[in-house]
Amino acid sequence: MTVGAVLVALALAVLAGFERQRLVGEFNTKSAILHRLASQRADQHDAHLTSLSAIFVAGGTTRQDLLLDVADTIMQFYPRITSVNVIPFDPSEAAIETLPGLSEEDAVLVRQMAQKSTGALQIAQMPSTPNHYLLVKRSPNTDAALHGLALAIDSQALIATDDPFWQMPSVAYSLMTPDGAVLTGGATAGGALFSKPLGSASQPLILKTSLEIHLADLLPLGKALSVLAVASGLFVIAVLGLAQRARTNDAENRARLSVQETRLAHASRVNALGEMASGMAHELAQPLTAILSQAQAGRHLARRGDVDRLRGVLDDTVSQAQRASDILNRLRSWSKPNRTPSTACSLNGAVRSVERLLASEAEAAGAKVTLALSDAPAFIDADPVELEQVIFNLVRNALDASDAAQVTVRTYVLHGTAVLEVVDDGPGVPADLQPRIFEPFVTGRLNGTGLGLALCQRLAEEMGGDIAFMSEASETTFRLSLPLSKKQVES
Structure with missing residues (x-):
């Protein structure tokens, strides 16, 4: 019975390991997809601000209808943008806003952000609206700017997804500002974790996701029962004296696997050799082409007797030859167990x-x-x-x-x-x-x-x-x- 219990425990442990690996793999894949989706959406905001700024600079306050028409269209197709606002640096001047507009506190923040801008877009959490942040651009984008152009963005909508994976109770995600303030969501600190800034230069918000893995996730009832049945069957076979046949079958399986592994290893070596040869040819072609070009130029200068310029050509030729040597040394170093420290x-x-x-x-x-x-x-x-x-x-x-x-x-x-x-x-x-x-x-x-x-x-x-x-x-x-x-x- 002790052997049977060990067999069952081992089988369940293997099942749990495979299930965890599968869950974590799916979690990392889904997190990367969500990160890519949010990054693409964030990059769209830059283009919107650029278009709106150009329209405002062209039409000014007298043709604010042009700006508002485009802003309404953008908000219709991109509902995560909840308002578009032009805030003058002079508080006595009227702002140009789509509904619902900004609170006075938010307007003051936009004015401060635009005035301190040196050209790059500014980002900050909205003090009066939960789960929202401001993306601000001065307009025109010069030191002579008189207005701040701001998008109010719903961070929940920025990372919203229809993928049913994110509806499971064991997963969570959140979006944070670069300084660590939580905009939306609430990823936990335990289990599998994913954290990465969005791929947007203007909005490096941090996407964090988490997956809590419970015992029921590692040992699903149906799979656990199947494993128990298989383990019990193997134990019965061993008890009935079929261990010798099992060892024979195992030896035959190992032989087949060994043959397959040998073939795979040979194919892997052939593929690696082909990749190395292609990579070497590609990388060496550049310095060798430069050497050929410099040699031809040197021959032309030698005929003309232009020694001063010839010296520079020869120096460049030596530099390219050394570059080719460095490439060969680097390729050779890849085959060694330890590479040269960076x-x-x-x-x-x-x-x-x-x-x-x-x-x-x-x-x-x-x-x-x-x-x-x-x-x-x-x-x-x-x-x-x-x-x-x-x-x-x-x-x-x-x-x-x-x-x-x-x-x-x-x-x-x-x-x-x-x-x-x-x-x-x-x-x-x-x-x-x-x-x-x-x-x-x-x-x-x-x-x-x-x-x-x-x-x-x-x-x-x-x-x-x-x-x-x-x-x-x-x-x-x-x-x-x-x-x-x-x-x-x-x-």
């Missing part, structure tokens, strides 16, 4: 290095790369070559997007994260490719390998960050987000 790298420095590498190529194509780098230092913990490789791939893709491309590379620091955005005026990413743009071998270019963005995503994840295609942006925009270096955060 160092604190300057994001702005990496951008300038990539800009210098692509300067001649951009000039030859009639393209232009404009840098808009943050004044604040932005250091991240990463391999310098990997960091430059990610930026190089993004800028190179932008240059290839169109003839005489106009590319802007901007950096800024936001809530402990260094952000880099690469923007180009090309035709953009086809809608059917956008959901799969970071998958290997997916490309919209005729001669593209489909590995560049996949490598960028993998390297960004190894640096502890992520990379995203901003589908709602007016121009083609890729955003790289990386955590600031621990040394910079501590200082």
Whole structure:
């Protein structure tokens, strides 16, 4: 009986483990979907404010009917926006508001937020309305601004979902301001947890979700009875003397599994080798192309006897050769058990290095790369070559997007994260490719390998960050987000 009890207990423990893994996996998937949905909704608010500001600047207070018509349309299609308000800096002037408007306390807050704005959107919890927050933009968006343009947003509607998963009593979710104030909901502190800021630069609200796992969830009655029946059956078989046959069957099963594992291991090695070869060819093609271009330019300068410029070309050639060597060393290091520790790298420095590498190529194509780098230092913990490789791939893709491309590379620091955005005026990413743009071998270019963005995503994840295609942006925009270096955060 002791053996039978142990068998039953073990079977129930395995069942509980599998059920917990399934529940947590479903919870994490549903949380990620809700986070993505809320982030997309938040990004829409930026576009609404931009449109409303343009209409107000064009029509002014004399044509406030234009603003109110557009505001009513927005509120009709986006009911989470409960009011649109234009608050003058001069309290004696009348405000322009949709119903129900703002309280005096809220209006004072909008005026203060708009007056202290330096151009970026401002966000704050509404003091007089529960579960709501204000998104404020000065209008016009210059130091000569005279009004504050504000959206009142229902945070409950922002994260509302029809998914029945979130109707279960064991799950909960909440939305918080960056400083920790709860806007709506009430996620618990126990069980499985999910917490992540929304992917919106202007509204980095924090989505928190929780799942309480109870014993009844781990051991559903039907499955538990099935497990008990199977365990009891196995015990009876063992008691009746069929243990030897069971061992024989187990040996045969192990042999079959061993053969399958051998085949799978061989296929895995072949796939890994193919990916490594493709990745090496893709990454080495860039410095080797630069070396070829510099060598051709050096030969031309040597014929002309232009020694001074030839020296600079040779220096760049040496730099590209060293870059190729660094890539090979990095690829070799991936096969070792321990990789070289990351160092604190300057994001702005990496951008300038990539800009210098692509300067001649951009000039030859009639393209232009404009840098808009943050004044604040932005250091991240990463391999310098990997960091430059990610930026190089993004800028190179932008240059290839169109003839005489106009590319802007901007950096800024936001809530402990260094952000880099690469923007180009090309035709953009086809809608059917956008959901799969970071998958290997997916490309919209005729001669593209489909590995560049996949490598960028993998390297960004190894640096502890992520990379995203901003589908709602007016121009083609890729955003790289990386955590600031621990040394910079501590200082």
